[in-house]
Amino acid sequence: MSLLALLADVHGNREALDACLADAKARGATQFVFLGDLVGYGADPAYVVDLAMRRQSDGAILVRGNHDAAIMDGGYEMNDDARAAIDWTRENLDKEQRTFLANLPLTAELNDILFVHADASAPARWIYVTGAFGAQSSMRATPKRLTFCGHVHRQQLYRSSVFGPPGAKTPEADIPIKIDGSRKWLAVLGAVGQPRDNNPAAAYALYDTAASRLIFRRIPYDIPAAARKIRAAGLPETLAKRLFTGR
Numbered sequence: 183m184s185l186l187a188l189l190a191d192v193h194g195n196r197e198a199l200d201a202c203l204a205d206a207k208a209r210g211a212t213q214f215v216f217l218g219d220l221v222g223y224g225a226d227p228a229y230v231v232d233l234a235m236r237r238q239s240d241g242a243i244l245v246r247g248n249h250d251a252a253i254m255d256g257g258y259e260m261n262d263d264a265r266a267a268i269d270w271t272r273e274n275l276d277k278e279q280r281t282f283l284a285n286l287p288l289t290a291e292l293n294d295i296l297f298v299h300a301d302a303s304a305p306a307r308w309i310y311v312t313g314a315f316g317a318q319s320s321m322r323a324t325p326k327r328l329t330f331c332g333h334v335h336r337q338q339l340y341r342s343s344v345f346g347p348p349g350a351k352t353p354e355a356d357i358p359i360k361i362d363g364s365r366k367w368l369a370v371l372g373a374v375g376q377p378r379d380n381n382p383a384a385a386y387a388l389y390d391t392a393a394s395r396l397i398f399r400r401i402p403y404d405i406p407a408a409a410r411k412i413r414a415a416g417l418p419e420t421l422a423k424r425l426f427t428g429r
Contacts (some may be wrong), residue, residue, distance in 0.1 A: 184212050184213055184391045184392065185209070185210050185211045185212050185213070185389070185390050185391075186211065186212075186214070186215055186292075186388065186389040186390075186391065187202075187203070187206035187213070187214045187386065187387075187388055188215045188330055188369075188371050188386060188387045188388070188389060189202055189203075189215065189216050189217065189371070189386045190217035190218060190219065190247075190330075190332025190333070190371040190372070190386075191218070191219045191247070191332045191335055191371075191372075191373035191375055191376060192216070192219065192220050192221075192224075192373075192375045193219055193220075193221065193222050193223040193224045193249065193373065193374075193375035194220070194221050194222060194223060194224025194226050194227040194230050194267075194375065195223070195224040195230075195374065195375030195376065195384075195408050196224070196225075196226035196229045196230060196408070196411075197403045197404045197405070197407050197408045198374050198375045198384040198401075198403045198408065199230060199233070199374055199375065199384075201384055201401045201402070201403035201404075202374050202384050202386045202399075202401050202403075205399060205401050206386070206388065209388060211388060213241060213242065213243070214237050214242040214243070215242065215243045215244075215290075215292075215297055215330070216234055216237070216242060216243070216244045216245070217245055217247070217297055217298070217299055217330060217331060217332040217371060218244075218245050218247025218248070218249075218286075218299030218300075218332055219247030219248065219249040219250060219332065219333070220247070220249075220250055220283065221249055221250060221271045221275070221283065222249030222250075222252070222267050222268055223249075223264070223375065223376055223412075223417075223421050224267075224375050224376075224408065224411075224412065224421075225408070225411035225412045225414070225415040225417060226411065227274055227275055227279075228274060228275055228276075228279060231275060231282060231283065232279070235279075235282055243290045243292060243297060244286050244287075244290070245286060245287055245288060245290050245297050245298060246283065246287065246288055246299065247300075247332065247333065248300070248308040248333070249264070250283040250284075251283075251284070252268045253268065253271065253272050253275065253280050253283050254280065254283070254284045256268075257269075262418075263418040263420050263421060267417055267418070267421060270415065270416070270417055288305035288306055289302065289305055291326065293391070294326050294327040295326055295328045295329070295330065295389075295391075296324045296326040296328070296329045296330070297329075297330050297331075298320075298329065298330075298331050299331060299332055299333050300333040301316060301320045301323075301331070302320040302321075302323040302324050302329055302331070303319045303320055303323035310333055310334050311333070311334060311338075311340075311368065311370055313350070314340065314347035314348050314349070314350050315347055317340035317347075317348045317350070317368045318340075318342070318347050320368055321340070321342055321348065321366045321367075321368050326366075327361075327363060327366055327367065328361060328366070328368075328369070329366075329367070329368040329369070330368075330369050330371060330387075330389075331368065331369075331370055331371070332372075332373070333370075334370050334372075334378075335372060335373040335376060335377055335378035335379070336352075336370065336372055336373075336377070336378055337353055337370060337371065337372035337379065337385055337387075337398050338352060338353075338370040339351050339352075339353050339359065339367070339369050339370070339396075339398075340368040340369075340370075341365050341366075341367055342365045342366040342367070343365070348366075348368070354398070355398055355399060355400045356397060356398075356399065357398075358395050358396070358397050359395065359396045359398075360394060360395055361389075361394040361395065361396055362394070363394070369387065369396060371385065371386060371387050371398075372386070372387075372398070373385055374386055376424065376425065377428040378428065378429055379428060380427065380428050381400060381428045382405060382425060382426055382427060382428035383401055383402050383428070384400065384401045384403050385398070385400055385401075386399050386401070405425045405426055408422075408425055409422035409423075409425050409426065410422075
């Protein structure tokens with residue numbers, strides 16, 4: 183049995199990441215998967231990247247997100263706050279850390295699972311999977327039964343249908359979901375470091391590969407500490423404020 187801990191969009195938030203990792207360890211997670219955007223927005227990018235590097239050495243699976251890629255490509259398409267955070271982050275990572283982010287793959291696979299940051303049909307275009315038709319496009323791009331992605335910062339679950347677009351549901355925390363093999367599935371994991379569903383608690387998920395059972399989790403963490411660091415770093419005030427509201 184393998185219990186996967188699935189974490190997306192950490193965004194340099196040390197407090198949120200540590201809280202999720204502690205919860206996953208307490209629940210018996212045996213393998214860790216990071217689905218992109220280790221950096222951006224938050225004030226602890228070096229800590230997060232170093233932790234991810236160590237986890238990769240221990241067998242963790244990682245893919246690249248658009249904020250990770252922006253460290254090298256400039257992030258010119260981003261809004262002003264995101265771009266400011268990327269510029270600050272770039273200056274606060276060393277060469278090894280920047281190279282690590284640049285060399286992360288766009289996708290990874292494990293048995294019947296595909297891992298990707300955004301839409302699997304065009305991973306490098308960073309398309310958000312925000313509805314049934316986007317989920318359908320992503321699922322059709324892979325023969326894998328189950329796809330996990332991030333990027334959206336809200337938890338969502340899609341199940342394919344023989345009659346039309348996939349069915350969609352917003353999962354409830356801590357309610358096990360059986361991932362049956364008769365259909366394809368796509369799970370959007372939400373964000374560890376910057377949720378945007380009006381719930382400030384960190385979001386991640388656990389997947390039991392033997393039982394094909396998925397559980398979405400929400401984890402409280404020390405938001406004031408993370409916000410203080412953002413302000414102390416001189417990053418945009420919006421990035422600190424939004425942690426408290428989950429928007």
